[in-house]
Amino acid sequence: MSLKLQPVRVANGYDEEGFLAFVDDRLAAVLVRLSEQHGELAGRWFIETAFGPLGAPNHPTFPDLAEAEKYIASRWRPS
Structure with missing residues (x-):
């Protein structure tokens, strides 16, 4: 299994x-770093x-x- 991450800007406003x-x-997932809007979760990945x-x-x-x-x-389980 090969897992690669590609940086991207997500247009959700925050x-x-x-x-x-x-x-x-x-494509398996879109990861975002949580903003200050999320309080104590800010900086974590979701x-x-x-x-x-x-x-x-x-x-x-x-x-x-x-x-x-x-x-x-x-x-991840291949189909």
Whole structure:
């Protein structure tokens, strides 16, 4: 399995710093860094949207990108 992150700006008006997460060259998730608008969660990473096996409705936040990558890798099951 190959996991790659590509920086991207997300046009949602407040949590704009993001990454596209690709697993084996397939878009798996969009990660965003939470802004000050989120209080004590500010600076943490959140899966804004996810596809395939990551598409569960609730997603945790992560203290850094390495933890987000571990989460994605542990849940990705090829179709």
